[in-house]
Amino acid sequence: MIEDMLRTPAAVQDAERHTAHNYHPLPVVISSAEGAWVTDVDGKRYLDCLAGYSALNFGHRHPTLIAAAHAQLDKLTLTSRAFIHDQFADFCRELAALCGKDLVLPMNTGAEAVETGIKVARKWGYQVKGVPAGQANIVVAEGNFHGRTTTIVSFSTDSDARADFGPYTPGFRIVPYGDLDALTEAIDEHTVAVLLEPIQGEQGVVVPPEDYLPGVRRLCTERNVLFIADEIQSGLGRTGTTFACEQEGVVPDMYLLGKALGGGIVPVSAVAADSDVLGVLQPGQHGSTFGGNPLACAVATEVVRLLATGEFQRRSAELGERLQAGLRDLIGKGLVEVRGRGLWAGLDIDPALMSGREACERLMERGVLAKDTHGSTIRLAPPLVITEEEIDHAVAQVAAVLAG
Structure with a gap:
């Protein structure tokens, strides 16, 4: 000092x-x-x-985003998902198109998006892959940062984020980031997903070896495992492409998005995946009072439109x-x-x-x-x-x- x-x-x-x-x-x-x-x-x-x-x-x-927020504040800010509002369909349709996926599930924070991805992967594993009840595991990387909920810090290797917050949630296997051999060994018949940041931001903007993400994609396809890309920090233009995965020509099964999606105005996050993955959720199984609210959707739709221009x-x-x-x-x-x-x-x-x-x-x-x-x-x-x-x-x- x-x-x-x-x-x-x-x-x-x-x-x-x-x-x-x-x-x-x-x-x-x-x-x-x-x-x-x-x-x-x-x-x-x-x-x-x-x-x-x-x-x-x-x-x-940003003037476009501020204008969208002002306009929506004068009309409607919250309905809850118990009803449909007039900003919802445009947001979900346009974000799904940007991601090249069928479906979008809006939430609020990045950690909520990660928690949603974990729940969806487990449910997919039980209902689609046929993993025995309670046996699903997800493989993650050392040095990860996916949020600070109790489940997420359970698979953190950062002592500041993890220490003294136990007991910890089971069901995760941690392997070195960038190590395909270790990842291969960690996946078994009960693995439902590999959850990774394409670039590890909190760890110090760590870029993996060139063959890593393509290798993860091949391995997940071969082993019938979902590849979940946490693009909450790396996505939406930060790295020079819409998603960091694009740098390696890789398309994950599920995108986790947040941060920039709210335009610096409101917290907005989302999970994007095809219907054979996100379609496992049924009414009452997951939700959020504020997720996909009218104000958030109005701003985030304009964010998607800004990105659509390239x-x-x-x-x-x-x-x-x-x-x-x-x-x-x-x-x-x-x-x-x-x-x-x-x-x-x-x-x-x-x-x-x-x-x-x-x-x-x-x-x-x-x-x-x-x-x-x-x-x-x-x-x-x-x-x-x-x-x-x-x-x-x-x-x-x-x-x-x-x-x-």
Whole structure:
């Protein structure tokens, strides 16, 4: 902690006084935002290179999305799924088309989407594959981050996320990420799904070997196992394609989506799969009071339409090359390794220089917001509306921090 840098404002102290300390935020108090920039209570502007962990792929207050929210607020915000509202069909139809799947099941948070995927996979295993009752298992990867519910942390390998929250939910097998041989050995006749992030975000934007996802797809097909892709952070344009799986020419059986689907305005998540998978659910077996509500659907439909143009995927691919090249030039100048795809990068800083937290504090002082993870690693994930000049500015600030 650098004392002169961190004269914590009163608003930060007040927030910490009345809030459970489940986060350790940087000491900045944001009051307004637009595009790729946020402004704090003192009027200082910052380039947002976290984008709400990809929830703000389209930037802060995208005018099309804000207009959709305003229009819907004047009409209808909630009915519950006990009734059908006039925004529901468009959202489900257009998202299903974007995913190339038959059906969509809307929820709210990413963790809810993951929980939904787990339940659907197990039910599919019992009803379709013929797994004996109570024997279904799902194979997951070390270093995963799929959320923080008690079931999900049961198969986490992050001690901070998992420790002291037991007893844990059984039914999961953990194998090294990127290791096809280990995955092959873990699958048996009772395996119903392989649940993976195409790129592990929380772990530090870890990209698997080129043959990994295609190998997972082949293996799941051969063994009659569902391939579930958690694209909650990696999907919806972040990596330069609509889904990160597309980078490897892979189509999973089920997409888990969230974050950017709500346009940075409302929490929206969804599970997308074909009818032979999602069709196993019947009324009363799964649901959500707020899932698929009119406000969420109105905003998320516009998100899908923005993605349908391909503009944001192209921006991420083209500008991502600039970001990745600029960061790679810093290897050996304070950076040990750079990983990433599109506008998403994990930077391993030489631990002899500073921790990831200290780097983010120094970047904050220079007007760039980022997030650390796992020691000396930081992540950059700017909104897809960022410009070339803003990318160059962010890279320059990283270089300045590394140079001391």
